[in-house]
Amino acid sequence: MTVTAALARSTVAARSVGTPAALVARISAGERIFLPGSGAEVPELTAALFSGHAPPLDITASFVPGINAVPIEALPEGARYTSCFAQPSPPGAQANGRFRHLPVSYGGFASHLSRQSFDVAIVHVSPPDAAGLCSFGIAVEFMPIVLKNCRRVFAVINPRMPRIPGAETFDIARANLIAETDEPLCEYDVGAPSAQASRIAEHVAAFVEDGTTLQVGLGKTPDALMRIVSDRRRLRLHSGMLSDAARLLAECGSLDAQWPHMSCVHVGTAAHYAWLSGRDDFQIRGCDQTHSPAVLAGLPRLVAVNSALGVDLFGQANLEMLGGRMLSGVGGAADFAQAASLAPDGVSIIALPSTAGRGGASRIIAKLDGICSLPRHAVDVVVTEHGAADLRGATVMERAERIIAIADPAHRTSLQDAWNEIAARF
Incomplete structure (x- = not known):
């Protein structure tokens, strides 16, 4: 010794x-x-x-x-x-x-x-x-x-x-x-992929090319996305949180071997934690580095993929409040969304199911009645299982039209009527 x-x-x-x-x-x-x-x-x-x-x-x-x-x-x-x-x-x-x-x-x-x-x-x-x-x-x-x-x-x-x-x-x-202590670390197991998450991820994957720097959150859709883009090459991971799907990309040869894949935390299963032990291709750094505006501005081809509880026809996203109750926070989504949207070769994507709950309430709404977690200028693309609404270069009227087109079909008429009433005052 x-x-x-x-x-x-x-x-x-x-x-x-x-x-x-x-x-x-x-x-x-x-x-x-x-x-x-x-x-x-x-x-x-x-x-x-x-x-x-x-x-x-x-x-x-x-x-x-x-x-x-x-x-x-x-x-x-x-x-x-x-x-x-x-x-x-x-x-x-x-x-x-x-x-x-x-x-x-x-x-x-x-x-x-x-x-x-x-x-x-x-x-x-x-x-x-x-x-x-x-x-x-x-x-x-x-x-x-x-x-x-x-x-x-x-x-x-x-x-x-x-x-x-x-x-x-x-x-x-x-x-x-x-x-x-010898206590197990907190785990997060995304579980089996769902058909809906896979459909959403397929639309998101169209924006992920070889050489993309990818930021994702946690959940079934990010997990499904990682599986779909495992055929891409030279992908670079720079995210707040990474989970088990990062292992899949590494083992499929999808990751850029010359890039320091970075996050401030890994949250996954015990098997994922064991796999990370001793590896030198993943960096875990402080948020003052991972979420620094200067660092994010230098990331090539940044595609930021985040979820939301609701999106309105202006393209504003609510990530925090549901039914009048606060459930979460904006987390790192605002940092990455703004950076990706401002980058000439970046894309800020919000991916969410078109409906919520057994009642099938629309998560695409005419106008946010609560918190705006991400302003419209930080959202480039909105994705549901019904497609992708690319808002880049679109006018206010065009944005609403494209977002209505990816809402659940049962809600499109009411959304169009609500938008007509809103737009009549413009």
């Missing part, structure tokens, strides 16, 4: 407090703490913090809807939770200040965090190597930003966190306290 390795081991032993839940006792009431989300969440720590036994804290986190649950109702009295993602929560949670939703993109959240200070930051990392360096593994996200301005760092070491050469690292000597 080298001297450095011995020091790393002694650091872990000297600063260990046992399990992640034991860290809560070392945090004082009113302190500001930052929790990593997505695949870096520590569920045992979440359960301990959102309980009647925890002190009231000012928690900021990057928890992602559908991956990380936020039990707002279990927050101790006097505590509050802040995030750039809204989560399904009890009515009034935002109004009474227990849940603070910041309506910003990932890039905006990174900028916000750079101006904040925290009393405690939690890092979820791999065991240290011989030099005392731990890997952030599958999730880097906002940690490099947060760590620049926090008083104490509590490290959770997990042997299930893969060591990925292209991921950011953390020097274990910087940890004030250390907890150890």
Whole structure:
């Protein structure tokens, strides 16, 4: 054993407090703490913090809807939770200040965090190597930003966190306290492809050529898209999140071997995490890099593919609110959509089913009555299972006509009537 390795081991032993839940006792009431989300969440720590036994804290986190649950109702009295993602929560949670939703993109959240200070930051990392360096593994996200301005760092070491050469690292000597766990990492399994998702993906695939830089979200349609474009070559991945389908492209020889395929997180199955371990062709970096306007502006042939809850006839997209309730946030979609739309060779695509729910309500609507997550000038193409509405170079009237054409046939007449009424005032 080298001297450095011995020091790393002694650091872990000297600063260990046992399990992640034991860290809560070392945090004082009113302190500001930052929790990593997505695949870096520590569920045992979440359960301990959102309980009647925890002190009231000012928690900021990057928890992602559908991956990380936020039990707002279990927050101790006097505590509050802040995030750039809204989560399904009890009515009034935002109004009474227990849940603070910041309506910003990932890039905006990174900028916000750079101006904040925290009393405690939690890092979820791999065991240290011989030099005392731990890997952030599958999730880097906002940690490099947060760590620049926090008083104490509590490290959770997990042997299930893969060591990925292209991921950011953390020097274990910087940890004030250390907890150890062998808990499975948070997973996301997209499940079997659906016929509808495959039809949508087929229309999107027409915009993906050899040499495209591709950004996708999570879900059945992105997964189906990756499968369809596996016959393309020299594809470059630059995304906020990547999942199991990235492995498919790598194994099919679809990826550009000379390109550093980058994301701020991988969220997938345990098998995907194991596959990533030791690979040097994927980089996991902080959001200040992955979502940087300067970096995005330099990506060649950027095709950004994002989903939405609804799109109106102006081409505006709602990614956050449904039925009057906040369900999510804009995430990185705004950063990538704007960059792709402005690029001379880029395309910003919104892909969504034409209807929702058993009642078949149209997700193409005449005019948004809630939040506009993406303005019309950041949306180039709208895709449903009925086709692709290419809005580039189209007038306001032409955009509406093209979007109506890809709505569910049962809703096209009512949409046209609504549009005629709107357009009569122009």
